[in-house]
Amino acid sequence: MATSKSTRKPLTDTLIRKAKEGTYPDGACPGLRLRVGKTRKVWIYRYREKNTLKLKQVSLGQYPRMGLADARAQWDELQSARGANKDVKKECQLQEEGEETVTSLVDHYLDEYAKLIKRSWMEDKRMLEKDVSEIWGDRLAASVTRAEVMVLLTNMVPRGQRGAQLLLAAARKAWNHAIDRERVQINPFARLKIVKGVVM
Numbered sequence: 641m642a643t644s645k646s647t648r649k650p651l652t653d654t655l656i657r658k659a660k661e662g663t664y665p666d667g668a669c670p671g672l673r674l675r676v677g678k679t680r681k682v683w684i685y686r687y688r689e690k691n692t693l694k695l696k697q698v699s700l701g702q703y704p705r706m707g708l709a710d711a712r713a714q715w716d717e718l719q720s721a722r723g724a725n726k727d728v729k730k731e732c733q734l735q736e737e738g739e740e741t742v743t744s745l746v747d748h749y750l751d752e753y754a755k756l757i758k759r760s761w762m763e764d765k766r767m768l769e770k771d772v773s774e775i776w777g778d779r780l781a782a783s784v785t786r787a788e789v790m791v792l793l794t795n796m797v798p799r800g801q802r803g804a805q806l807l808l809a810a811a812r813k814a815w816n817h818a819i820d821r822e823r824v825q826i827n828p829f830a831r832l833k834i835v836k837g838v839v840m
Contacts, residue, residue: 656681660676740782763806767807782826
């Protein structure tokens, strides 16, 4: 992904709406940046851990569901939490279940688990963004039903059963990750399998 040529000037709503693929730091809030991809725009907070000085980042939410003012407000809260020596990632995880969208669930899984643990995280990212986030992105993650998941996987099987199985595994892990952090309570991908082209 290309890096934006933008300087450290404060972001504006006009700039955000017109932004092309790249990363745009907000000069008004050090560490707050907008990551613009081909299909979505995501707010990111980058910071250094006080004890280790390691560079970390967390996803805050997707634009336009989270606007500029909301992103700055959350940045302010996280800055305060960091100043009080609180765990920034834990603070991000304390959002209510009802606020977790499919897109934010996928982003949290990628940033907090897959990128740190899996060498194949880029494949998880490609599959989840293409076949899950693009379909259900702004929906509440808790609203996705088992029946909808079965339709999704059934429609994928003709394109290749192996690909459908890999997506099922990645999505199941993403929802389990959210359950472990109390962002959702039910995994609609749980206990499903694909046998001879049939989702069951």
